[in-house]
Amino acid sequence: MTAVHLSGLSRRHGHWHDLDRLTDDGAVSAASVAALRRGGLTRYAVFEEPPSTLYADCLAETLDRTGLPAADVDAVLFFSSTFSAYDDHADLAALCARFGIRDAFPLGMFLGQCTNFSSALTVAQGLAATQGLDNVLLLGVDALDDGRAARVLPGDVSVFSDTLVTCLLSRQRTDGHLVERVEHCYRPELHALHPQRDLLRYIDGFTGALGDVVGRLTKSTGRAPEAYAKLVLAHHARPVLRNFAATLGIPFDRVPTEGVGTLGHCFAYDQLITLSELAERGETSDGDALLAIGVGANYLYSATSFIRCEA
Structure with a gap:
């Protein structure tokens, strides 16, 4: 397998709320919040603006941390559980245009849910091995629609926090x-x-x-x-x-x-x-x-x- 290294991770989260907000909103019972606290949970994040407004900040940090010129990005791999192939992803094209990322192969992944990260790593490895791509930019974002899905996992296992992540997978780097x-x-x-x-x-x-x-x-x-x-x-x-x-x-x-x-x-x-x-x-x-x-x-x-x- 072609060796690739993961580096330059940057992240953004939404506005932080105490777990009591869940009961105030009628999302879960006080007993569920108590169970979450016993498990070590204390807060969760909710984006109050479209996460696409934060894409540029994260990407700029990743490029700065890795020292990679934007023009050297060979592929942009977008992965998400809450944004599907039916959404308009023109904002990703706008992001690439803004940074001068041209001729990079765009790819989207949506089916792995909480294993989307490992699915993305597998695909990035494959792109490096079979297509000769040196630098694959990963962009992951999830913002839960509280009107359509529960923010607390079944059994009070955890609570979802809206998150945006960018990082680089490269076969040129060794750090x-x-x-x-x-x-x-x-x-x-x-x-x-x-x-x-x-x-x-x-x-x-x-x-x-x-x-x-x-x-x-x-x-x-x-x-x-x-x-x-x-x-x-x-x-x-x-x-x-x-x-x-x-x-x-x-x-x-x-x-x-x-x-x-x-x-x-x-x-x-x-x-x-x-x-x-x-x-x-x-x-x-x-x-x-x-x-x-x-x-x-x-x-x-x-x-x-x-x-x-x-x-």
Whole structure:
């Protein structure tokens, strides 16, 4: 597989609200808010303006942090759960025009939900390997329509925060995080299972799929789960994260949890944000192997091996 490195992550969030706002708006009960707080959640973000107004700020930061001229961007990969192929994405074309990004291959991804990040990494690797593209810009954005979807996940697992992320995947760079390997496991039969109503079947399906996808990663890399310095997960309640760690046999003290309380669940961007935050805080070192797990809508599972690389 062609080596690509992830770097230059920039992010924006909406206006921050305390969890009590959820009960004030009639979205959930006080009991649900109490359960979220017990799990470590404290706040969530809501965009009060179109997120497209923030695209330029994030892109400028990513280009500045990586030192990449805009003209050297070979592809722009847009991924989102809340913006579909039916939306008008002329704002993305306007963004590219504004920065002088020309002849870059535009691509959109929408189906992976909270595994959109690993799907995007897979596609970017493929573009580098088969199309000879050196620099793939990733732009991810999600803004929940509270009138159409619940902001609190079933079982009071977490609360969604509107988020915008940009970053670079490059085969020219050697800093940031090497994307060593990405594996996916698709279990469409699990789509109808409810984590509470179908608890036993859900647990069986969940643990089976998680074991399969991590097993594939272990076979590809030769590295067992316990050999990873960090287990990077979505920003879910801490008991949920403990279950992931226990299932994989990884000590819970290797699971970063800071983002649970400070950010909430940033759709498909939690893992990318956590990788960047760990590096910025000096909590990972050159050569550290990091395991990121994603679960999209209960039926798409991903396991990604990253290697921390210092400039």
